[in-house]
Amino acid sequence: MGAPQRTPALVIPRTLGALGLLAVMLPVNLVLTGAAALLGAGRTSRRRAAPVPRTIMLSGGKMTKTLQLARSFHRAGHRVILVETSRYRFTGHRFSNAVDAFHVVPSPDADGYVDALLRIVHAENVDVYVPVCSPVASWFDSLAKERLSPYCEVLHVDPDLLHQLDDKYEFSVLAAAAGLAVPDTHRITSPEQVADFDFAGSDRTYVLKSIAYDPVGRLDLTPLPCPTAGETLQFARGKPISDDNPWILQEFVAGTEYCTHSTVRNGDVQVYCCCQSSAFQLNYAMVDKPAIEAWVTRFCGELGLTGQVSFDFIERADGTLLAIECNPRTHSAITMMYDHPDLAAAYLDDDVPMIRPLSSSRPTYWLYQELWRLVRRPRTVRERLRVVREGKDAIFDRSDPTPFLLVHHLQIPLLLLRNLRRRKPWIRIDFNIGKLVEPAGD
Numbered sequence: 411m412g413a414p415q416r417t418p419a420l421v422i423p424r425t426l427g428a429l430g431l432l433a434v435m436l437p438v439n440l441v442l443t444g445a446a447a448l449l450g451a452g453r454t455s456r457r458r459a460a461p462v463p464r465t466i467m468l469s470g471g472k473m474t475k476t477l478q479l480a481r482s483f484h485r486a487g488h489r490v491i492l493v494e495t496s497r498y499r500f501t502g503h504r505f506s507n508a509v510d511a512f513h514v515v516p517s518p519d520a521d522g523y524v525d526a527l528l529r530i531v532h533a534e535n536v537d538v539y540v541p542v543c544s545p546v547a548s549w550f551d552s553l554a555k556e557r558l559s560p561y562c563e564v565l566h567v568d569p570d571l572l573h574q575l576d577d578k579y580e581f582s583v584l585a586a587a588a589g590l591a592v593p594d595t596h597r598i599t600s601p602e603q604v605a606d607f608d609f610a611g612s613d614r615t616y617v618l619k620s621i622a623y624d625p626v627g628r629l630d631l632t633p634l635p636c637p638t639a640g641e642t643l644q645f646a647r648g649k650p651i652s653d654d655n656p657w658i659l660q661e662f663v664a665g666t667e668y669c670t671h672s673t674v675r676n677g678d679v680q681v682y683c684c685c686q687s688s689a690f691q692l693n694y695a696m697v698d699k700p701a702i703e704a705w706v707t708r709f710c711g712e713l714g715l716t717g718q719v720s721f722d723f724i725e726r727a728d729g730t731l732l733a734i735e736c737n738p739r740t741h742s743a744i745t746m747m748y749d750h751p752d753l754a755a756a757y758l759d760d761d762v763p764m765i766r767p768l769s770s771s772r773p774t775y776w777l778y779q780e781l782w783r784l785v786r787r788p789r790t791v792r793e794r795l796r797v798v799r800e801g802k803d804a805i806f807d808r809s810d811p812t813p814f815l816l817v818h819h820l821q822i823p824l825l826l827l828r829n830l831r832r833r834k835p836w837i838r839i840d841f842n843i844g845k846l847v848e849p850a851g852d
Contacts, residue, residue, distance in 0.1 A: 421829070421830075421833055421834065421835050421836075422830065422833070425826050425829060425830045425836075426830070428826055428839065429823060429826050429827070429830075431782075431785070432818060432819060432822065432823055432826075435778070435781070435818065435819075436819050439814065439815050439818060439819060440815065442806075442811070442814070443811040443812065443814055443815040446806075446808045446809075446811035447811055447812075449808065450808055450809050450811070456485055456809060457484065457485050457486075457487060458485065458486055458487050458751075459487050460486055460487030460488055460754075463487050463488055463489065464488050464489070464537040464538055464758065465488070465489040465490075465491060465534055465535055465536050465537050465538075466483045466488050466489065466490050466491065466536070466537065466538050466539075466540060466758075467491040467492075467493060467527075467530060467531065467534065467536045467538070467539045467540070467562070468480055468483075468490060468491070468492055468493070468540050468541075468542055469493050469494070469515075469539075469540075469541045469542050469543065469547065469551065470494070470541070470542030470543060470544065470547070470740075471492040471493060471494030471498065471501045471503050471504060471512065472494055472498040472501040472503065472821065472843065472844035472845060473503075473542060473742075473842070473843050473844055474742060474745060474776070474804045474805055474841075474842050474843075474844065475542055475740050475741070475742045475744050475745060475842075476492070476503060476542040476740075477503045477506060477508075477805065477813055478744055478745050478747070478748055478804070479540065479542065479740075479744065479753075479757075480492060480503070480506060480508040480509055481506070481508045481748070481807065481810060482747065482748075482750070482753040482754050482757075483508070483754050483757075484507075484508035484509075484510075485508075485751075485754075486751075486753075486754030486755065488754060488758075489510045490508055490509050490510050491509075491510060491511045491512075491513065491530065491534045491536060492504055492509045492511070492512045492513070493512070493513045493514070493515050493527070493530060494512075494514065494515070495514065495515060495516065495517050495518075496514050496516075497517075498821070498825075498844065498845070499514050500816075500820055500821055500824050501817070501821050501844060502805075502812070502813040502814075502815070502816030502817035502818075502820055502821045502844075503813050503817070503844075505812045505813060505816055506810050506812065506813045507809075507810050507812070508810060511534060513526075513530050515527060515530070518543075518544075518546060518547035518549075518550035518551065519546065519550060523550060523554070524550075524553070524554045524557050524558075527539070527554055527557075527558060528557060528558060528561070531558060531561050531562050532561065536561075536562045537562055537563065538562055538563045538564075538565060538757075538758060539558055539562050539563070539564045539565070539566075540565045540566075540718075540757065541554075541564070541565075541566050541739070541740075542739070542740045543566075543739040543740070544739075545576075545623035545737070545739070546623065548566075548572065548576065548737075548738055548739045549569070549572065549573070549576070551564075551566050552566055552567060552568060552569040552572040553569055555568065555569075556569075565673075565675075565716065565717060565718065565757065566716075566717045566718070567715065567716070567717035567719070567738045571713065571715070571738075572717075572738050575719065575736045575737075575738040576736070576737070576738055577621055578595065578619060578621050578658045578660070578735050579595055579596070579597040579621065579656075579658050581733075581735060581736045582595040582660075584709075584713070585709060585733055588708065588709055588712045588713075590705055590708065590709055590733065591705075591730070591731060591732045591733065592732055592733050592734075593660050593661035593662075593663050593724075593732050593734065594612075594614060594616075594660070594661040595658050595659070595660045595661070596658060596659045596660075597656055597657075597658060598618070598646075598651055598656060598657045598658060598659050599651065599652065599653045599656045599657075600651060600652070600653075601643060601646035601647040601649070601651055602643070602646075603659075604618065604634070604642060604643070604645075604646035604651075604659060605639055605642050605643035605646060607635075607659060609634070609635040609642075614661045614662070615633045615634065615661070615662040616633070616634045616635075616659050616660060616661055616662055617631045617632065617633065617634060617659075617660055617662045618630075618632070618634065618645075618646065618649060618651075618657055618658070618659055618660075619657060619658050619660055620649075620655075620657050621655075621656050621657060621658060622655060631662065632645065633662060634659070660734075663724045663726065663732055663734070664724075664726065664727075665724045665725050665726040665727060665730075666686065666724065666725045667686065667687045667688070667722065667723065667724050667734075668684055668685065668686055668687055668697070668699060668702055668722070668723045668724075668725065669684070669685060669686075669687035669691065669720060669721070669722050669723070669741060669743060670682065670683060670684045670685075670702060670706055670720060670721045670723070670741070670743065671683040671718070671719075671720050671740065671741035671743040671744050672706055672710060672718070672719050672720070672721075673717075673718050673756060673757055674710045674715040674716060674717060674718070674719060675716055675760055675762075676714060676716055676760065677710055677711045677712075677713065677714040677715055677716075678710075678711070678760075678761070678764075679706060679707050679710050679711075679764055680756040680757075680762045680763075680764055680765065681744075681747070681753065681756045681757065681764070681765055682703060682706065682764050682765070682766050683696060683741070683743040683744060683746050683747065683766065683767060684696065684697055684698075684699050684702055684703065684743075685697055685743055685746070687722065691742065691842075692775065692776050692779045692841075692842055693773060693774070693775050693797065693801075694742065694743050694745055694746050694773060694774045694775075694804075695746075695773035695801075696746055696766065696767040696771070696773075699725075701725075701729075701731050702721075702723055702725075702731060705721075705723070705731065705733060706721060707764075709721075709733075717738060718738070718739055718740045718741075719736055719737070719738050719739075720736070720737040720738075720739065720740070720741035720743075721733055721735070721736050721737075722734040722735050722736075722737075742804075742842055742843075745774040745804040746767040746771055746773070746774055747765075747767055747771075748771065748774065748802065748804070748807075749768060749770075749771055750765060750767065750768055750771070752765050753765065771802075772800060772801050772802045773797075773800065773801040773802070774801060774802055774803070774804040775797050775798070775801045775802070775803060775804065776803065776804055776805065776841045776842055777798065777803045777805075777806070778818055778841050779841050779842075780794050780797055780798060781794075782839075804842070805817055805841075817841065817844060818841070821844055822839060822841070822844070822846075825845065825846050826839075826846070829846060829848075834848070835848070835849065836848050837849065
């Protein structure tokens, strides 16, 4: 919700406008969630008895994908512990009936983060820790794995491999070594390297990408080279490229983009989702792309991976498939598994045959995002209605309606009020991740 905006003078009216729109929807949401709660009262629970009940700790409590995993573990008969940082302590997900306990922890890059996780592991008798990470947190959760592993299983990639996967250049080297196709990719540590690159020796077009996560800059796909060498150098100098902050110069590949989620144990992909992707991914529908599935299973098997990994692909018009990058963490595409009865087992047990979203599952969407699209483009009313009619809201669940109310009318408004007090600009509201996307944010 919201378009890019960096003008400080407009922060106040823009934030007040967003709060006003949410206030308009509050009565509707109250009726919807209240009706769901009344209709659900007295119904037989869909929860099953787990053969071996376990206590599962999930991080990233503000995010929809965490809520989905909490519900899946809960329905399979497990106990769920949710953790989140102080900034997001009023996440609506903490009030889900799938959550047995909620804990506030320091920011992942703070000194006390691992100690806090360890205290929770001991206090709650945690059996398995499943990090649901932001890009920043994924590195610190990999470091935490060594400390936590003597006391619980940690379903996350080890630090050395995570560093390689998260680095777009190192990932391309790993994939190429496994005989898998990737675009031509070069590590860049200075703007002059871009200006000196031999563009004339190739008929390819290139783009600059930050290796470190950049929620704003990642959308800039300006084709290179520019018309003149001077313009190319000037463009590169506009990026914070340095030895300490390397970028990549990567071949630009035109085609259809896809994203995947995989949960992997000992190199075996046990959960797999694939869908068409976009810059602001807020709609997920499973697509069957055997070549992508084969690429993912081969790559994970070659590395003997354990953890959650997400890949981005581009398929050219001629069917050629190239992997663009890997993000070693949970993908929001996991929301497509909302009704799969075996998701918990595929996360927790070895030798589980690969599961995919059920053929009966509907595409997932976020209702408030669809409403915002309708406000901005009223002529798309038919498309918005089609999305809602044919899909499922990723947060709303008739048997667990409270998060749908409180994400939109507690969690997000408090974040907006926080920015309002500080006169801090924001780019858009991401109802999926449960936060405000901000310049230089996480």
